[in-house]
Amino acid sequence: MTEVVVKEKKITPEEIPKEKLLWMYKTMLRIRRYEEKTAELFAAGELPGFIHLYIGEEAIAAGIMAALRPEDKITSTHRGHGHMIAKGGSMAKMMAENMGKVTGICKGKGGSMHIADFSIGELGANGIIGAGWPLGTGAALASKLLGLGYVVVCIAGDGAAEQGTFHEAVNLASIWKLPVVYFIEDNEYGMGMPSWPKPGDPRKSKNIKNLGDRGIAYGIPGVTIDGNDPIAVYEAVKAAVERARIEGIPSIIHALTCRQRGHFEGDPQLYRPKEDVEACKKRDPIPRFRKLLIEKGIATEEELKKIEEEVEKEVAEAIEFGRKSPFPDPKEAYTDIYASEPFPEV
Ligand SMILES: Cc1ncc(C[n+]2csc(CCOP(=O)(O)OP(=O)(O)O)c2C)c(N)n1
Numbered sequence: 468m469t470e471v472v473v474k475e476k477k478i479t480p481e482e483i484p485k486e487k488l489l490w491m492y493k494t495m496l497r498i499r500r501y502e503e504k505t506a507e508l509f510a511a512g513e514l515p516g517f518i519h520l521y522i523g524e525e526a527i528a529a530g531i532m533a534a535l536r537p538e539d540k541i542t543s544t545h546r547g548h549g550h551m552i553a554k555g556g557s558m559a560k561m562m563a564e565n566m567g568k569v570t571g572i573c574k575g576k577g578g579s580m581h582i583a584d585f586s587i588g589e590l591g592a593n594g595i596i597g598a599g600w601p602l603g604t605g606a607a608l609a610s611k612l613l614g615l616g617y618v619v620v621c622i623a624g625d626g627a628a629e630q631g632t633f634h635e636a637v638n639l640a641s642i643w644k645l646p647v648v649y650f651i652e653d654n655e656y657g658m659g660m661p662s663w664p665k666p667g668d669p670r671k672s673k674n675i676k677n678l679g680d681r682g683i684a685y686g687i688p689g690v691t692i693d694g695n696d697p698i699a700v701y702e703a704v705k706a707a708v709e710r711a712r713i714e715g716i717p718s719i720i721h722a723l724t725c726r727q728r729g730h731f732e733g734d735p736q737l738y739r740p741k742e743d744v745e746a747c748k749k750r751d752p753i754p755r756f757r758k759l760l761i762e763k764g765i766a767t768e769e770e771l772k773k774i775e776e777e778v779e780k781e782v783a784e785a786i787e788f789g790r791k792s793p794f795p796d797p798k799e800a801y802t803d804i805y806a807s808e809p810f811p812e813v
């Protein structure tokens with residue numbers, strides 16, 4: 468197996484407006500604090516269902532959404548809180564949703580893995596691994612046929628990139644010239660299965676390390692990048708989205724990151740070397756980006772502390788909102804099951 472080759476970014480922080488850089492920092496932090504509280508609430512029994520946390524992968528959501536227009540769409544995954552927050556979803560309504568409350572984004576009926584908000588172009592988290600690839604491809608086909616001008620970024624994991632759906636979707640998009648980007652979040656694991664061999668564990672779920680190379684098979688651009696650097700993500704997505712919007716050329720972006728926590732909350736990770744978790748924590752994107760902002764003189768300690776305080780407050784308010792909201796009336800269980808006519812606009 469060849470070694471992984473990461474494409475070096477060309478863009479420097481100085482070339483990006485300060486506002487955007489601070490937005491990326493705040494977005495990463497909003498996701499992190501939301502997720503940390505989610506872990507606490509889940510452990511305390513306040514959140515029902517399964518919870519998959521995005522801790523350590525925040526640079527991806529922030530970098531992708533920094534490159535999108537509001538009308539652009541994304542498809543998300545079971546690990547989708549970060550995508551929703553970065554795309555502009557309401558943190559309070561997502562908290563309520565995950566608590567099963569009626570004020571939730573999907574009236575408390577979707578929960579963490581089935582959360583969606585078409586009003587902000589978040590076409591849905593998904594409990595079915597690999598389902599987002601063809602769904603997003605369909606939304607991109609609609610954009611092209613109806614001349615709607617939006618681009619779709621299909622975000623899913625390294626495990627999802629091994630599904631047949633990935634290959635079918637990418638092939639169709641490449642021949643139909645659809646405005647879509649396939650974004651692979653490679654957090655090195657699909658449940659308990661490592662992407663590549665780990666110390667003492669020879670298993671692997673793929674025979675190549677650079678999934679960006681898969682673009683060659685479909686005649687489209689593909690790249691492997693550092694997914695723990697929001698600037699690298701922003702640069703790659705910006706280029707891919709422009710190509711998709713203007714020329715109808717889809718792309719594959721493979722971003723290297725890692726999962727700091729278990730696959731789901733409560734996963735004892737018996738399949739994973741302890742050092743692997745420690746190594747992952749050392750790659751944490753948030754302190755790294757904070758350091759960069761300070762060292763480059765882009766932001767002051769005071770500015771960042773103010774952002775940090777705002778985030779703490781927002782998360783506390785989201786929890787309060789969720790807690791105060793009522794559960795849905797049991798009679799509501801059978802409503803919203805089928806799509807109403809006319810179908811909601813994509
Ligand atoms: C079609 C399908 N097969 C299997 C599963 C069980 N499953 C849930 S999460 C997961 C691993 C997903 O790995 P990856 O795509 O890398 O995402 P990650 O959890 O690492 O973010 C699997 C196999 C599923 N939900 N759907």
Ligand SMILES: [Mg+2]
Pocket residue numbers: 624625626652653654655656657658
């Ligand atoms: Mg994975």
